[in-house]
Amino acid sequence: MTLLSESKNLTRYQTRVIIIVQSLTVKKFLILSMALAACTSTTTTIPPVSAAPTTVTTSTSSTTTLPPTTATTIDSRPISPLDGLPVDDETLVDRRVIGVKIDNHWDARPQSGINKADAVFEIPVEANLTRFIAVFHDSDADYLGPMRSGRPTDPTVLAPLDATFIISGAQPWVQNVFRNYGVPFIGEVRPATFRISQRHAPHNLYVDTELLRETADARDISNAPPEPMFVFGENTSDDVATEISFDWSSDTKITWNWTDGAYERSTGGSTQNWIDADWETMGPITAQTLVVIFARRYTASGSSGSSVPAMDTVGEGRTVVFANGTVFEGTWSREDVDEPFDLVDETGDALVVPPGKPWISIFPDTRTLSW
Numbered sequence: 001m002t003l004l005s006e007s008k009n010l011t012r013y014q015t016r017v018i019i020i021v022q023s024l025t026v027k028k029f030l031i032l033s034m035a036l037a038a039c040t041s042t043t044t045t046i047p048p049v050s051a052a053p054t055t056v057t058t059s060t061s062s063t064t065t066l067p068p069t070t071a072t073t074i075d076s077r078p079i080s081p082l083d084g085l086p087v088d089d090e091t092l093v094d095r096r097v098i099g100v101k102i103d104n105h106w107d108a109r110p111q112s113g114i115n116k117a118d119a120v121f122e123i124p125v126e127a128n129l130t131r132f133i134a135v136f137h138d139s140d141a142d143y144l145g146p147m148r149s150g151r152p153t154d155p156t157v158l159a160p161l162d163a164t165f166i167i168s169g170a171q172p173w174v175q176n177v178f179r180n181y182g183v184p185f186i187g188e189v190r191p192a193t194f195r196i197s198q199r200h201a202p203h204n205l206y207v208d209t210e211l212l213r214e215t216a217d218a219r220d221i222s223n224a225p226p227e228p229m230f231v232f233g234e235n236t237s238d239d240v241a242t243e244i245s246f247d248w249s250s251d252t253k254i255t256w257n258w259t260d261g262a263y264e265r266s267t268g269g270s271t272q273n274w275i276d277a278d279w280e281t282m283g284p285i286t287a288q289t290l291v292v293i294f295a296r297r298y299t300a301s302g303s304s305g306s307s308v309p310a311m312d313t314v315g316e317g318r319t320v321v322f323a324n325g326t327v328f329e330g331t332w333s334r335e336d337v338d339e340p341f342d343l344v345d346e347t348g349d350a351l352v353v354p355p356g357k358p359w360i361s362i363f364p365d366t367r368t369l370s371w
Helices: 012-021 026-038 154-161 172-180 209-218
Strands: 054-057 063-066 098-102 119-124 130-136 164-166 193-195 205-207 243-247 253-259 262-267 273-275 282-284 289-300 308-312 315-323 326-334 342-345 358-364 368-370
Touching: 098 154, 098 209, 119 154, 119 308, 130 154, 154 164, 154 172, 164 209, 205 209
Parallel strands: 098 164, 119 358, 289 358
Antiparallel strands: 054 063, 098 130, 119 130, 193 205, 243 253, 243 368, 253 262, 273 282, 289 308, 289 315, 315 326, 326 342
């Protein structure tokens, strides 16, 4: 028999094992084969998982030293759908998004609390100015403002996030736009919104987002968490872009400079800052990524009231993403305001946005962006 002929040099004990193996099932054969291997003249000790080198000694005269085994640590924290970063408290991920309309008039600067937002949208309004929407999901700010009124474009960027919109007000026809898009909104409500003495109206209305969450709960507004805003992931580019200039209008010139791992914002050649509630602590407005959505600007109006600027965010257009001092170009598209912006690169693959606080500019496609 072949098995026996190959075992002539084995001990009597080993030979008995082989004879028994022939009468066993395949499963038992495998088990006993392991025992048989242990009876051979060479013994190998499998090292435990350790950070230190391990010495393996065989029956021969040689000794082999194995390198240390490196343990792989898997980050099990949930990922923020707004900035792609890990979140320490998983309960903060399973809740609603709150978007607060922030004033960007020169009398409203420096703003407060936007440095704590998970993401910020910037959208053109009248008087050659822009306004912000500070977006909070797994973060909050108890001193955020100044808050101002809403515009027709706002619900088109908040609808994909199932966000609750916080505004100082809006024209009746604009409020109907919010309702048509299914975006719930909250106006002035004490104590979640309050006036400060350091500024004059209308630039003195501030909010506490944690109290606004309680207001939304009391009104039975959905607390559903959002879907990811972008496809987040590592991305590399050889195209350097460390100074980016936005020509929003003849009166609004914005520059972002890549400094110390973030983009720092300047308005009209001067650093644009945020300021804390103590009115002493200040710092520059920054973002880790800049996402530019080029869109058609038009004038929106209702059956009554005044007309206002608006942006067409359905369809497709050019997009540019700045991250880590580099630039990625591509296109955006979506068929409805309920859908997130689908970003693709010049080859048609998904344009992956590196994790980090994004600043999303809904930028007129007739204006100039340069770097």
